[in-house]
Amino acid sequence: MTTVDSKIDNLPWVEKYRPTTLDDVYGQTDIVETVRKFVHEGKLPHLLFYGPPGTGKTSTIIALAREIYGPNYKNMVLELNASDDRGIDVVRNQIKQFASTMQIFSKGFKLIILDEADAMTSVAQNSLRRIIEKYTKNTRFCILANYAHKLNPALLSRCTRFRFHPISEAAIKERINQVIIKENLHIEKKAENALLELSKGDMRRALNVLQACKAALSTDDEEIDQDMIYECIGAPHPQDIELSLDTILKEDWVKSYKTIEHVKREKGLALVDLMSGFVEVLSKYELSNAARVAILGGLADIEYGISRGGNDKIQTSAIIGVIKSAMEKQK
Numbered sequence: 001m002t003t004v005d006s007k008i009d010n011l012p013w014v015e016k017y018r019p020t021t022l023d024d025v026y027g028q029t030d031i032v033e034t035v036r037k038f039v040h041e042g043k044l045p046h047l048l049f050y051g052p053p054g055t056g057k058t059s060t061i062i063a064l065a066r067e068i069y070g071p072n073y074k075n076m077v078l079e080l081n082a083s084d085d086r087g088i089d090v091v092r093n094q095i096k097q098f099a100s101t102m103q104i105f106s107k108g109f110k111l112i113i114l115d116e117a118d119a120m121t122s123v124a125q126n127s128l129r130r131i132i133e134k135y136t137k138n139t140r141f142c143i144l145a146n147y148a149h150k151l152n153p154a155l156l157s158r159c160t161r162f163r164f165h166p167i168s169e170a171a172i173k174e175r176i177n178q179v180i181i182k183e184n185l186h187i188e189k190k191a192e193n194a195l196l197e198l199s200k201g202d203m204r205r206a207l208n209v210l211q212a213c214k215a216a217l218s219t220d221d222e223e224i225d226q227d228m229i230y231e232c233i234g235a236p237h238p239q240d241i242e243l244s245l246d247t248i249l250k251e252d253w254v255k256s257y258k259t260i261e262h263v264k265r266e267k268g269l270a271l272v273d274l275m276s277g278f279v280e281v282l283s284k285y286e287l288s289n290a291a292r293v294a295i296l297g298g299l300a301d302i303e304y305g306i307s308r309g310g311n312d313k314i315q316t317s318a319i320i321g322v323i324k325s326a327m328e329k330q331k
């Protein structure tokens with residue numbers, strides 16, 4: 001008993017708290033209800049789940065497989081991670097072999113899960129179309145991807161599509177609260193709010209950050225505070241953003257530059273993160289249209305410049321310039 005328990009305890013929380021039934025999948029109610037209905041009516045089509053990371057695509061299909069086949073679902077399911085081994089051979093051989101062997105006592109169809117299918121080569125996707133048609137009698141395919149537009153249109157038209165949207169803060173909160181209770185954590189209200197906001201709809205990120213915070217505690221009774229959350233996520237603290245933005249708005253150019261450089265160095269922040277912080281704060285300000293357009297346009301160019309490897313010093317100066325000159329338009 002103890003060995004099993006300790007094995008579970010050593011798992012990363014994203015695995016420890018992976019939904020085992022469809023009821024444990026949070027914030028995707030419509031999708032869960034629809035696929036469940038398909039199963040109960042015995043009319044499961046080929047499925048395509050797509051959407052951003054950490055929203056429950058893999059978890060939902062595994063939970064669905066469990067619901068259809070019970071605990072021994074693995075015999076009836078072929079899971080292929082397309083981005084590990086994305087050649088055409090995988091598609092041809094593994095799928096063909098699995099799909100063409102009929103089990104004597106099989107319940108209807110087998111399930112083939114193609115995870116991260118948008119990483120497959122287009123040749124492999126092409127050969128998949130024919131295979132899907134050929135084996136529809138005794139198999140169902142479930143294709144999982146982050147981006148539907150990276151999939152072959154002919155493949156898309158063979159599947160019923162479900163878009164997994166970023167999980168709402170309320171749904172993440174519900175799940176996270178269960179984990180907080182089970183793991184006996186103490187967390188400040190403000191810290192919890194920051195965690196929900198910074199997770200941006202990604203449940204995997206929320207769980208990983210929470211686990212990282214737990215590991216950083218010196219005693220089990222210590223409370224997780226807002227600073228720890230920002231540090232674990234590596235996001236700039238709101239105070240640092242406000243300080244930097246304030247200096248741009250109020251001080252002269254040299255002073256602003258020095259303050260921002262100081263904040264960046266002291267807190268180990270990347271310029272892009274500071275910049276997205278500025279955009280978020282500025283979106284709450286009352287600005288004239290002209291000023292807003294000038295800021296967003298200017299910052300977008302700078303972001304592109306940074307991603308192309310632009311000089312940090314020049315880009316920092318450019319940010320100050322863009323915001324200061326846009327504020328002139330505000331007057």
Ligand SMILES: Nc1ncnc2c1ncn2[C@@H]1O[C@H](COP(=O)(O)OP(=O)(O)OP(=O)(O)O)[C@@H](O)[C@H]1O
Nearest residue numbers: 014017018025026053054055056057058059203204
């Ligand atoms: N809707 C959800 N309800 C409950 N837990 C979830 C949900 N979505 C994600 N999780 C948690 O996050 C982890 C990762 O989720 P999952 O593997 O299903 O994401 P995914 O959508 O397949 O992401 P990717 O696109 O990166 O493959 C799960 O183990 C689970 O703990």
Ligand SMILES: [Mg+2]
Nearest residue numbers: 057058115144
């Ligand atoms: Mg996945």
